[in-house]
Amino acid sequence: MWNYTDKVLDHFHNPRNYGEIPNADATGEVGSMACGDALRLTLKIDKQTEKILDAKFQTFGCGSAIASSSAMTEMIKGMSLEEAGKITNAEISKFLGGLPPEKMHCSVMGKEALEAAIANYKGIKIEKDEEEGRLVCRCFGVTEDKIQKLAIENNLHNVEDITNYTKAGGGCGACLQDIQDILDAVWNNKKEKNSEGASVKTEKPAEAKKLTTIQKIKLIEETLEKIIRPSLNQDGGDIELIDVDKNKIIVKLLGMCSHCPSSSFTIKSFVETKLKEFVSPDIEVVEENNND
Amino acid sequence: MINKAIYVDNNATTPVAPEVYKEMIPYLTEYYANPSSIHTFGGQLASKIDEARQKMASLLGALATEIVFTSCGTESDNAAILGILSSNPSKKHIITTKVEHPAILNLCQHLEKNGYDVTYLGVDKKGAISFDELHKSLRHDTAIVSVMYANNETGVIFPVEEIGRMVKSRGAMFHVDAVQAIGKIPIDLSKSSIDLLSLSGHKLHAPKGVGVLYIRRGTMIRPFIIGGHQERGRRAGTENIASICALGKAAELANQNIAAENDKVRKMRDRLEKSILETIPYTFVNGDTVNRLPNTTNISFEFIEGESILLLFDQHGICASSGSACTSGSLQPSHVLRAMGVPFTAAHGSIRFSLSRYNTDSEIDKILEVLPAIIKKLRAISPYTPKN
Known part of the structure; x- marks a missing residue:
């Protein structure tokens, strides 16, 4: 049982401002059902004064996700967009008398929905793939920028804190070392980069220079089997090799991966990196066009 | 509260049955002696443990000598797997499923870091394993196959007897985590392919802190907890007599009803x-x-x-x-x-x-x-x- 404050329980049992504003002036959506929580925020904004006249939320998630959404809408009603934009996740948590450490990501989700709605009002399109930087946690789609930002905003020094605030590292755990490295860099604790090497590298199979097509396909299959598949399997997903056309490798994602919002990330940053590392640096990975 | x-x-967990609670009380109050003692005050308690062992054996269709009392289901699981591995040092392969309780899964992951090779069998939509996959996974160096009898989250029952027959035909030991099944499914280990079986008291209306590892007669297994001669040298530590008698009573009730x-x-x-x-x-x-x-x-x-x-x-x-x-x-x-x-x-x-x-x-x-x-x-x- 979580140790929720009375205020969290109150906002969970009696959520304020839930629902949807028809013809809203701004909408912010974050999270996904796959990740376990999602929040859709709609705002009514006075165009003259840029004041938030009304705010409503719809949340899929646990008790503290619903409470954080409710609290956030209460906080921003009547504020100017500028004031609302300055609200931090820590303030949302404070409004509720605190959240359990493992639930801090719920307050972060509230803050992010607010940011998304303000950006939406201002007509700024956030290109998820590009603008938010390098993807660190594939399981929950968390970028390096987000980790750096939250670490600084909330004075986070441990990987565990980052997981509590962003979920990053809470899935397969493959990125834990990466998160540690980011934190080290953020807090100017830079490690010796040369000798010991920060990232764990699996042994490379012999030499991978001039491969015949057969050798290449064999090596691709071996890499899929030994390196890539086990990681995808952990998330209930799988991968199938469809075709190899010179250096273009066509694959199909199966199971959980096939409808995972971060699947394009999975393909690009993981499958391709690994195949480049183990097979050939010229490899390009393409997902089979298939929408079922 | x-x-x-x-x-x-x-x-x-389950509530302790009132009859079971009543059974425990004397051993928490007046009969506090150590069952291993020579004096009658203590020694008479050994026969109470034997009675409990007999009741558990009846529920399982086992021999009394095949029943070892432990502290919980997790200990029984650990004792089964580690005990078999340590008595078969040349065999480095384990087979289990992806849907086991953490008592098995985390133990297997730990063993992987210590030089063991573990195969985790997948399940289909209904939660069933594939016999074909099991067959292909069995190796000459497979020491033990551990499969749960019934899943704690879904209640889905694995066909353990058929699995066991396949496992035995390839010379591996077969362990069943039956923590969720005992008391809910009739079982007869006298006609079974199961070598080792774990159960937990608190899942069948006995208190927490007591469990059983069934070890088929003739099974070569090293003890997990090493110390005194209790449980015929198979599980050291002064017997938790109140809980053991409680579990005996719970087994009797389960058997009747x-x-x-x-x-x-x-x-x-x-x-x-x-x-x-x-x-x-x-x-x-x-x-x-x-x-x-x-x-x-x-x-x-x-x-x-x-x-x-x-x-x-x-x-x-x-x-x-x-x-x-x-x-x-x-x-x-x-x-x-x-x-x-x-x-x-x-x-x-x-x-x-x-x-x-x-x-x-x-x-x-x-x-x-x-x-x-x-x-x-x-x-x-x-x-x-x-x-x-």
Whole structure:
């Protein structure tokens, strides 16, 4: 049982401002059902004064996700967009008398929905793939920028804190070392980069220079089997090799991966990196066009 | 402290039966001596342990000498696997499934870091393993195959006898984690392919802190806890006599009533499940509904998240559990549901109801009365409620 404050329980049992504003002036959506929580925020904004006249939320998630959404809408009603934009996740948590450490990501989700709605009002399109930087946690789609930002905003020094605030590292755990490295860099604790090497590298199979097509396909299959598949399997997903056309490798994602919002990330940053590392640096990975 | 609960979380733990409680008391009060002592005051207690052992043996269709009392199901699992590995040092391969309890899964992952090779068998949508996969996975150096009898989250039953026959034909040892099955499914180990079997007292109305490892006669196994000569040298440590006698009583009760009780429990479970599916849209049962424990149902409520449901249940004193990520303290939903390919979304919204003989029809009525409003409330808040 979580140790929720009375205020969290109150906002969970009696959520304020839930629902949807028809013809809203701004909408912010974050999270996904796959990740376990999602929040859709709609705002009514006075165009003259840029004041938030009304705010409503719809949340899929646990008790503290619903409470954080409710609290956030209460906080921003009547504020100017500028004031609302300055609200931090820590303030949302404070409004509720605190959240359990493992639930801090719920307050972060509230803050992010607010940011998304303000950006939406201002007509700024956030290109998820590009603008938010390098993807660190594939399981929950968390970028390096987000980790750096939250670490600084909330004075986070441990990987565990980052997981509590962003979920990053809470899935397969493959990125834990990466998160540690980011934190080290953020807090100017830079490690010796040369000798010991920060990232764990699996042994490379012999030499991978001039491969015949057969050798290449064999090596691709071996890499899929030994390196890539086990990681995808952990998330209930799988991968199938469809075709190899010179250096273009066509694959199909199966199971959980096939409808995972971060699947394009999975393909690009993981499958391709690994195949480049183990097979050939010229490899390009393409997902089979298939929408079922 | 609250104790006016509607308790439908019996796969987590069960209430101690009043008869079982009564059985324990003398050993916590006047008969406090050590059963290993030479004096009559202590020595007479050894015969009480033997009685309990005999009752447990009857429930399992085993010999009394095949029963070793332990401290819990987890210890029994550890003792079985580690004991077999240590007496077969040349065999470095283990087979288990992806849906085991953490007592097995985390132990196997630990062993992987220590030079063992582990095969985790997958399951299909219904939660069943493939015999073909098992057959292919068995190797000449497979020391032990460990498979649960029934799954704690879904109640799905594995065909352990058939699995065991295949395992035995390839010369490996066969361990069954039967923590959820004992007392709910009749078992006869005298005609079985099972070499080792774990069970836990607190899942069958005995107290927490006592379990059993069944070891088939003639099995070569090293002790897990090393020390005194208790349990014929197979499990050291002064016997927890009160709990052992309690477990003996619980085994006796289970043996007497297994058919009638399971019938009653099954009827309540079926009514609960059927009514939920009929009255609440976008719900479905996870796992095989035929090969399943009579007391368990695991239902997914789409578009909403399990912890929220449990929190609203809690207001009515209803105790259940969920496969959602948020209730586990981890960020991933149930490994069992994920292994079955249940979509993440539905896994997040899954609720397990697990009944016992102490549940009543009026409790089921109460759950059915409050549940639709709880689901409706959360779906009204959710961004995903089907609009069309």
